[in-house]
Amino acid sequence: MKGLILCVCQGTCPSFQKMNVFEILNHFRREGKVDFVAIHPQLCATDGDNFWKTLLKNGEDIEKLFVAGCDPVMQKKMFGWTFKELGFDEKKFIGIEIRNMTTDEAIKAIEEAMPNGVKE
Numbered sequence: 231m232k233g234l235i236l237c238v239c240q241g242t243c244p245s246f247q248k249m250n251v252f253e254i255l256n257h258f259r260r261e262g263k264v265d266f267v268a269i270h271p272q273l274c275a276t277d278g279d280n281f282w283k284t285l286l287k288n289g290e291d292i293e294k295l296f297v298a299g300c301d302p303v304m305q306k307k308m309f310g311w312t313f314k315e316l317g318f319d320e321k322k323f324i325g326i327e328i329r330n331m332t333t334d335e336a337i338k339a340i341e342e343a344m345p346n347g348v349k350e
């Protein structure tokens with residue numbers, strides 16, 4: 231299964247104000263590009279670890295995990311140890327920067343990070 235998770239700095243940060251996060255998720259649901267979607271307000275907080283622990287309990291079922299939010303390098307630093315602890319293969323994780331983007335720009339950035347790229 232492939233999943234797309236949006237993380238939005240509590241939804242109050244100006245970096246996520248130009249986009250409609252629900253429209254982004256609906257786009258990927260409509261296109262059938264992923265098998266599940268979710269939004270989390272703050273994955274880098276303590277309860278974000280609980281989210282990963284719950285989601286990745288059966289991490290072997292997950293083929294790719296796209297996380298759209300802040301800088302992918304930052305994401306890797308923040309989530310890497312949890313993935314390791316849970317035995318989740320970090321190669322399945324793809325972080326995508328969408329800060330300060332509009333809805334369309336964020337959709338494009340996420341599509342570009344997907345194996346088949348942007349649909350023409």
Ligand code: SF4
Pocket residue numbers: 237238239240271272273274275299300301305308
């Ligand atoms: S993980 Fe990144 S996008 Fe999510 S709340 Fe933390 S800083 Fe913001």
